[in-house]
Amino acid sequence: MGHKLIFKDYNEAxxxxxxxxxxxxxCGAITVPPKIAxxxxxxxxxxxxELRGNGKIRTFTTVFVAAEGRESEIPYTxxxxxxxxxxxxMGNLETTDPKAASMELIGKRVKMxxxxxxxxxxxxxxGARPLFDLVR
Amino acid sequence: MKKVAVVGVGxxxxxxxxxxxxxxxxxxxxxxxxxxxxxxxxxxxALFVGNVLGDFAEGQGMVQAFAAExxxxxxxxxxxxxxxxxxxxxAIRDAFMWVASGYYDIVLAGGVERAATxxxxxxxxxxxxFSDARYEYPAGITFPAVFAMLTxxxxxxxxxxxxxxxxxxxxxxxxxxxxxxxxxxAQFFGKNASMPVEKVLGSFMVATPLTLHDCCPFSDGAAxxxxxxxxxxxxxxxxxxxxxxxxxxxxxxxxxQSDYLPRIRAREISSRRAYEMAGVKPxxxxxxxxxxxxSIASLIAAEGxxxxxxGKAGEAWEKGQADIGGKIAINPSGGLKSKGHPIGAxxxxxxxxxxxxxxxxxxxxxxxxxxxxxxxxTLGGDGGTLVDMIFQRGW
Numbered sequence: 001m002g003h004k005l006i007f008k009d010y011n012e013a014x015x016x017x018x019x020x021x022x023x024x025x026x027c028g029a030i031t032v033p034p035k036i037a038x039x040x041x042x043x044x045x046x047x048x049x050e051l052r053g054n055g056k057i058r059t060f061t062t063v064f065v066a067a068e069g070r071e072s073e074i075p076y077t078x079x080x081x082x083x084x085x086x087x088x089x090m091g092n093l094e095t096t097d098p099k100a101a102s103m104e105l106i107g108k109r110v111k112m113x114x115x116x117x118x119x120x121x122x123x124x125x126x127g128a129r130p131l132f133d134l135v136r
Numbered sequence: 137m138k139k140v141a142v143v144g145v146g147x148x149x150x151x152x153x154x155x156x157x158x159x160x161x162x163x164x165x166x167x168x169x170x171x172x173x174x175x176x177x178x179x180x181x182a183l184f185v186g187n188v189l190g191d192f193a194e195g196q197g198m199v200q201a202f203a204a205e206x207x208x209x210x211x212x213x214x215x216x217x218x219x220x221x222x223x224x225x226x227a228i229r230d231a232f233m234w235v236a237s238g239y240y241d242i243v244l245a246g247g248v249e250r251a252a253t254x255x256x257x258x259x260x261x262x263x264x265x266f267s268d269a270r271y272e273y274p275a276g277i278t279f280p281a282v283f284a285m286l287t288x289x290x291x292x293x294x295x296x297x298x299x300x301x302x303x304x305x306x307x308x309x310x311x312x313x314x315x316x317x318x319x320x321x322a323q324f325f326g327k328n329a330s331m332p333v334e335k336v337l338g339s340f341m342v343a344t345p346l347t348l349h350d351c352c353p354f355s356d357g358a359a360x361x362x363x364x365x366x367x368x369x370x371x372x373x374x375x376x377x378x379x380x381x382x383x384x385x386x387x388x389x390x391x392x393q394s395d396y397l398p399r400i401r402a403r404e405i406s407s408r409r410a411y412e413m414a415g416v417k418p419x420x421x422x423x424x425x426x427x428x429x430x431s432i433a434s435l436i437a438a439e440g441x442x443x444x445x446x447g448k449a450g451e452a453w454e455k456g457q458a459d460i461g462g463k464i465a466i467n468p469s470g471g472l473k474s475k476g477h478p479i480g481a482x483x484x485x486x487x488x489x490x491x492x493x494x495x496x497x498x499x500x501x502x503x504x505x506x507x508x509x510x511x512x513x514t515l516g517g518d519g520g521t522l523v524d525m526i527f528q529r530g531w
Binding site: 007011033035039058059060061062063064065066067068069070071073076078080082087088089090091092101103106116117120122123126127128129130 | 257260265269272273276277286289291298345389390392
């Protein structure tokens with residue numbers, strides 16, 4: 001069996017603020033980002049499902065030392081968000097003051113948009129990542 | 137399965153940028169290990185080498201073949217292992233398997249890296265290649281950022297105020313600096329001893345809440361070990377160190393590990409296999425060289441390996457329970473933090489240390505008294521590769 005959903009199609013949807021996942025027809029778990037097998041039971045009978053992109057921040061960091069080629073982005077805040085559907089996903093936090101990010105962020109509700117990393121000489125193209133906004 | 141012993145070890149200094157090439161560094165560590173084993177290069181049946189970024193660091197791939205030829209191990213099979221920072225431990229574990237199977241009687245395994253030579257920008261970029269390139273790197277993930285996020289998650293999970301946790305983490309760095317300061321082959325030999333907590337907390341921020349002194353350095357260096365079957369070992373040394381247990385495990389991107397974080401499930405599986413194979417328990421281990429790429433990583437590792445309860449390792453460091461003379465001696469070499477972290481060589485450097493410790497051959501200031509059972513723990517990526525090994529005196 002092949003992939004039901006691959007990076008290319010996941011990425012195109014994400015660029016339109018649509019978060020696609022896979023729902024396992026055996027155990028019901030949601031897998032995102034896409035894989036060939038369910039992250040819980042390794043079953044391969046999965047159907048594409050659109051996730052709402054809502055969730056809460058589980059952890060975060062603000063980065064001050066950049067990788068080569070990304071120096072202009074620092075400081076920036078990375079978050080791991082627990083989606084309402086269960087899985088966790090990595091993205092950035094939309095904030096005007098990354099240096100002020102603190103433990104108070106943990107548990108805050110967020111809503112997903114996206115921002116595109118254009119890629120560099122190593123990455124074989126770019127990729128969108130979730131960009132989360134605090135729900136006020 | 138045959139019993140397998142470490143019969144000789146070798147290591148270059150771990151340091152900032154070195155003038156020697158990766159091939160030269162590996163060849164020097166390998167030659168030291170072969171000489172210490174009372175062997176000649178022609179006795180080595182195969183060469184297993186960890187090397188992660190030689191292609192980026194100096195445009196050199198296939199370093200293992202050139203190193204084999206350099207040291208005079210002509211025409212032997214030579215394999216390269218890449219499991220990020222766990223590469224050399226993978227190489228040693230596979231070498232163990234081949235000798236245990238009886239196919240080879242004497243194998244050399246080790247690793248080499250020139251991460252310091254790359255400089256911070258390229259090293260940070262290439263290290264991030266061991267996170268998921270599609271689903272993590274676009275967000276700007278770096279290795280400090282992975283462990284920074286685990287720090288905040290650890291504080292939240294175990295309800296430890298962040299400032300208190302940071303002070304506990306500072307104790308980890310301070311202990312490692314103290315040990316490394318008296319290890320002549322450590323990157324920070326003669327440096328950073330007795331650093332005050334305030335200096336650790338106040339150094340520049342890399343990724344909140346991790347400061348420079350929470351992070352291991354980029355390092356150049358190589359290390360190598362010779363493994364032999366029990367029969368061969370008996371003829372070579374009076375002090376064979378047997379590898380009595382090994383485990384290895386793999387895992388996907390960090391966010392897919394969410395059922396267990398901040399625990400690293402792959403480590404729990406890998407170490408449990410090693411304990412079961414060796415027939416020992418965490419409480420039997422006298423010393424452990426574990427993967428302290430960041431201060432928080434030591435706490436997470438020490439708990440995952442079963443030395444301390446979850447959420448309690450920081451207290452253990454504060455009380456000296458993780459130091460020489462405590463419940464278990466952790467990273468008497470100085471660890472990645474102070475000995476250094478040439479990623480492709482790191483696991484072999486850990487084995488070098490535990491073998492010297494079990495033989496009672498390290499500097500008195502950091503010798504674990506009467507050490508009989510030792511462990512190494514090496515983590516690659518953000519939990520993607522874990523290797524754990526247990527070592528015991530054969531005399």
